[in-house]
Amino acid sequence: MKISVIGVGYLGAVHATCMADIGHSVIGVDTDADKVARLNTGKPTFYEPELEPILKRNIENGRLRFTQDMTEVVDCDLHFIAVGTPQVADGNAADMRYVDAVVESLLAVLPAQSERSIAVVGKSTVPVGTAARLQERFAGHGIPVVWNPEFLREGFAVKDTLRPDRIVYGLPDDVEDADTARTLLDECYADLLAAKIPKVETDFATAELVKVAANAFLATKISFINAMSVLTDATGGDVKKLAEAIGYDDRIGKKFLRAGIGFGGGCLPKDIRAFMSRADELGHGDALAFLHDVDDINTRQRERAVEKLREALGGELSGKKIGVLGAAFKPDSDDIRDSPAVDIAGRVEHAGATVVTYDPKAGEVLQKFKPERVIAVSLEDAVRDADAVMVLTEWKVFQDLDPSSISDLVNTRIVIDGRNCLDPKRWRDAGWTYVGMGRK
Numbered sequence: 296m297k298i299s300v301i302g303v304g305y306l307g308a309v310h311a312t313c314m315a316d317i318g319h320s321v322i323g324v325d326t327d328a329d330k331v332a333r334l335n336t337g338k339p340t341f342y343e344p345e346l347e348p349i350l351k352r353n354i355e356n357g358r359l360r361f362t363q364d365m366t367e368v369v370d371c372d373l374h375f376i377a378v379g380t381p382q383v384a385d386g387n388a389a390d391m392r393y394v395d396a397v398v399e400s401l402l403a404v405l406p407a408q409s410e411r412s413i414a415v416v417g418k419s420t421v422p423v424g425t426a427a428r429l430q431e432r433f434a435g436h437g438i439p440v441v442w443n444p445e446f447l448r449e450g451f452a453v454k455d456t457l458r459p460d461r462i463v464y465g466l467p468d469d470v471e472d473a474d475t476a477r478t479l480l481d482e483c484y485a486d487l488l489a490a491k492i493p494k495v496e497t498d499f500a501t502a503e504l505v506k507v508a509a510n511a512f513l514a515t516k517i518s519f520i521n522a523m524s525v526l527t528d529a530t531g532g533d534v535k536k537l538a539e540a541i542g543y544d545d546r547i548g549k550k551f552l553r554a555g556i557g558f559g560g561g562c563l564p565k566d567i568r569a570f571m572s573r574a575d576e577l578g579h580g581d582a583l584a585f586l587h588d589v590d591d592i593n594t595r596q597r598e599r600a601v602e603k604l605r606e607a608l609g610g611e612l613s614g615k616k617i618g619v620l621g622a623a624f625k626p627d628s629d630d631i632r633d634s635p636a637v638d639i640a641g642r643v644e645h646a647g648a649t650v651v652t653y654d655p656k657a658g659e660v661l662q663k664f665k666p667e668r669v670i671a672v673s674l675e676d677a678v679r680d681a682d683a684v685m686v687l688t689e690w691k692v693f694q695d696l697d698p699s700s701i702s703d704l705v706n707t708r709i710v711i712d713g714r715n716c717l718d719p720k721r722w723r724d725a726g727w728t729y730v731g732m733g734r735k
């Protein structure tokens with residue numbers, strides 16, 4: 296079938312590419328001319344494992360194309376909205392201007408009362424109530440809206456798109472519209488449904504809430520274990536052992552209990568804030584009051600990492616040289632949006648230290664968005680003459696690093712393991728002072 300994906304950033308580019316790879320004819324639309332031009336050459340605009348060969352393959356076989364011109368979507372059966380919904384500059388709410396702009400562009404190019412069955416599919420993460428609002432706008436054109444939230448993780452985006460844990464359809468109340476939307480989406484996802492991926496059909500509000508509830512739950516899990524790390528620090532306990540031990544209980548599970556400098560990225564932080572903001576608007580802010588604590592615990596972990604560094608250096612950061620390993624908000628990504636690593640490096644610099652950062656993939660992006668930062672081209676260059684080393688993104692290359700290979704490069708053998716990803720014994724045996732987050 297013919298599909299348009301409007302907004303081809305982290306989510307949309309992967310979705311468009313994967314939909315082409317399962318056989319659909321896909322047109323990706325974006326207002327960013329550079330992005331469109333680059334994608335058309337088969338080169339992703341960000342680092343995501345597995346994406347490049349699939350993108351290239353589908354550009355070459357002609358099933359995938361990118362454009363800035365909305366009129367080119369006119370003969371598509373499904374229109375996926377995948378534009379950003381960032382946090383507004385002056386508050387916690389989601390900025391809906393990009394979604395609203397897409398709605399107006401679609402209404403301008405799609406025929407009123409089309410002969411064919413078509414549907415608009417919401418993928419962006421939005422405040423509950425958005426789908427119903429959009430359905431009112433499209434009703435005049437006789438076009439059903441369906442909300443189909445996305446759960447992919449950066450670093451696993453291709454796998455998560457082609458083999459997600461579940462697919463959610465938020466369908467309109469009108470039975471005929473719901474049938475049209477379901478039939479079209481079932482055809483689009485036939486390959487995934489054949490692989491027995493669970494499908495949950497529900498109403499608009501539930502589908503929108505599923506997405507933000509999932510991210511809120513994940514954020515809560517991380518802040519829970521980070522709160523525990525404060526207590527293990529205070530008592531000489533070990534939060535990794537604690538997480539392992541509670542995780543054996545299936546009701547708790549082992550995943551998302553990695554304590555450290557906390558969550559960042561383009562989604563969890565802004566999504567929990569937008570969720571709180573929407574609950575306030577609905578007069579139920581109290582129901583989500585706990586998310587303020589989740590957010591605060593998360594931000595405090597960043598300052599705790601700085602405090603640990605200060606303490607390890609005898610109380611003074613001014614005049615010290617710190618080698619920072621990691622800038623991306625997580626490994627296998629070059630995304631630095633609200634990255635704890637970038638934030639912490641900034642705080643350390645603000646306290647008077649000189650910071651040199653190395654990241655295997657995010658150096659270029661960091662240079663673009665923070666041109667004032669000093670970025671090394673190699674790990675060795677970042678740690679040379681350092682008074683302390685901070686590991687802030689758990690890239691495998693940092694986890695595998697033999698500490699003795701850099702022992703003679705640094706000024707002082709102090710390592711702050713912001714992600715609890717190093718083996719303390721190995722580093723101590725090599726003569727390093729090891730400081731983790733909530734670990735002895």
Ligand SMILES: NC(=O)C1=CN([C@@H]2O[C@H](COP(=O)(O)OP(=O)(O)OC[C@H]3O[C@@H](n4cnc5c(N)ncnc54)[C@H](O)[C@@H]3O)[C@@H](O)[C@H]2O)C=CC1
Pocket residue numbers: 301302303304305306307324325326327330377378379380381393396397418419420421445446447448449561562
């Ligand atoms: N990044 C991720 O891993 C995931 C993101 N999401 C959600 O997906 C949405 C998109 O997120 P990202 O892809 O990360 O954002 P992004 O900022 O990387 O991409 C958004 C794209 O939309 C384009 N755009 C803006 N206005 C446009 C318009 N009027 N017409 C066409 N294109 C336009 C921008 O130029 C940009 O390329 C957000 O709501 C996010 O919460 C959901 C799940 C995963």
Ligand SMILES: O=C(O)[C@H]1O[C@H](OP(=O)(O)OP(=O)(O)OC[C@H]2O[C@@H](n3ccc(=O)[nH]c3=O)[C@H](O)[C@@H]2O)[C@H](O)[C@@H](O)[C@@H]1O
Pocket residue numbers: 420445446447448449450510513517550551552553554555556557558559560561562563624625
């Ligand atoms: O809505 C979204 O955009 C996406 O947000 C997250 O995906 P993502 O942000 O790519 O990455 P995660 O793996 O969730 O990690 C988020 C942050 O939490 C941190 N984290 C994760 C797990 C953990 O145990 N501890 C921890 O500090 C990571 O380092 C990272 O900074 C969700 O996991 C996805 O399901 C969702 O689709």
